[in-house]
Amino acid sequence: xxxxxxxxxxxxxxxxxxxxxxxxxxxxxxxxxxxxxxxxxxxxxxxxxxxxxxxxxxxxxxxxxxxxxxxxxxxxxxxxxxxxxxxxxxxxxxxxxxxxxxxxxxxxxxxxxxxxxxxxxxxxxxxxxxxxxxxxxxxxxxxxxxxxxxxxxxxxxxxxxxxxxxxxxxxxxxxxxxxxxxxxxxxxxxxxxxxxxxxxxxxxxxxxxxxxxxxxxxxxxxxxxxxxxxxxxxxxxxxxxxxxxxxxxxxxxxxxxxxxxxxxxxxxxxxxxxxxxxxxxxxxxxxxxxxxxxxxxxxxxxxxxxxxxxxxxxxxxxxxxxxxx
Ligand code: PMP
Numbered sequence: 001x002x003x004x005x006x007x008x009x010x011x012x013x014x015x016x017x018x019x020x021x022x023x024x025x026x027x028x029x030x031x032x033x034x035x036x037x038x039x040x041x042x043x044x045x046x047x048x049x050x051x052x053x054x055x056x057x058x059x060x061x062x063x064x065x066x067x068x069x070x071x072x073x074x075x076x077x078x079x080x081x082x083x084x085x086x087x088x089x090x091x092x093x094x095x096x097x098x099x100x101x102x103x104x105x106x107x108x109x110x111x112x113x114x115x116x117x118x119x120x121x122x123x124x125x126x127x128x129x130x131x132x133x134x135x136x137x138x139x140x141x142x143x144x145x146x147x148x149x150x151x152x153x154x155x156x157x158x159x160x161x162x163x164x165x166x167x168x169x170x171x172x173x174x175x176x177x178x179x180x181x182x183x184x185x186x187x188x189x190x191x192x193x194x195x196x197x198x199x200x201x202x203x204x205x206x207x208x209x210x211x212x213x214x215x216x217x218x219x220x221x222x223x224x225x226x227x228x229x230x231x232x233x234x235x236x237x238x239x240x241x242x243x244x245x246x247x248x249x250x251x252x253x254x255x256x257x258x259x260x261x262x263x264x265x266x267x268x269x270x271x272x273x274x275x276x277x278x279x280x281x282x283x284x285x286x287x288x289x290x291x292x293x294x295x296x297x298x299x300x301x302x303x304x305x306x307x308x309x310x311x312x313x314x315x316x317x318x319x320x321x322x323x324x325x
Pocket of ligand 1: 042043044073074075178179180181182183184185229230231272274275300301
């Protein structure tokens with residue numbers, strides 16, 4: 001691999017991993033893009049970079065400036081790294097029900113962290129709205145606004161999508177992933193559909209998210225809840241709007257949990273909950289599509305971020321889940 005230029009130069013160009021056992025089970029090729037190998041540890045390094053480069057390009061962010069974001073974690077981690085590399089101050093507003101590991105990490109990376117009580121999006125004290133107000137009150141600050149700033153989906157259109165196309169040599173038949181901001185799905189879907197209109201784009205949704213019904217019936221409607229973090233939403237963000245999506249699959253927490261333990265025990269891959277949702281959906285999609293298809297999804301971040309939750313039997317039992325053996 002060629003020498004890369006600093007933290008920023010190390011973002012992207014992640015490997016596509018063939019998951020042998022899952023592939024054999026459904027007689028399809030199941031490929032997972034190892035986004036946890038980005039230098040900040042998640043798919044959101046790309047988003048953070050896309051947003052900062054865009055703000056620099058359009059003059060909103062200048063040397064000595066401040067980046068403010070409301071984030072459930074991974075975007076904040078990416079922003080904190082890039083702000084350190086570029087000399088910006090970084091302020092992260094985070095709901096206080098997120099994993100302790102993420103909160104601590106953000107502080108260690110040099111970000112100022114403001115933990116706020118979780119509130120629905122409609123509430124003026126929702127963490128994203130707190131971040132917007134905070135940015136507006138600080139001279140020289142920009143609000144990253146990852147949910148509605150389309151520089152997010154743009155970087156996935158320019159990098160994640162082309163990498164999948166290149167590494168599958170155009171064999172990709174379907175792409176499936178869960179969404180938080182929708183940036184990843186939106187950027188990858190647009191790129192792949194342009195190259196190959198028949199490629200199937202499928203949204204994987206955790207319980208408690210409104211997008212499954214939105215894709216299938218056109219109406220935002222949520223049922224249940226989920227222990228997964230960073231995915232699932234109650235609204236159609238500017239990033240998600242207009243995305244060519246063919247169908248949706250819904251995955252519950254137990255299925256997700258069984259899959260992440262399976263990935264660890266069968267493949268040696270230690271990943272977080274959204275990766276579990278993605279792989280359950282990929283396997284389901286493979287069965288629907290039939291043998292011989294190439295299905296691509298993402299491994300979004302590392303399991304270590306969730307050591308106290310997803311990999312803590314006591315916590316899981318308390319959450320009413322069966323601990324996989
Ligand atoms: N997985 C994890 C672990 C995440 O943190 C996020 C982003 N919040 C996603 C998946 C979803 O990515 P996107 O925001 O591009 O939809």
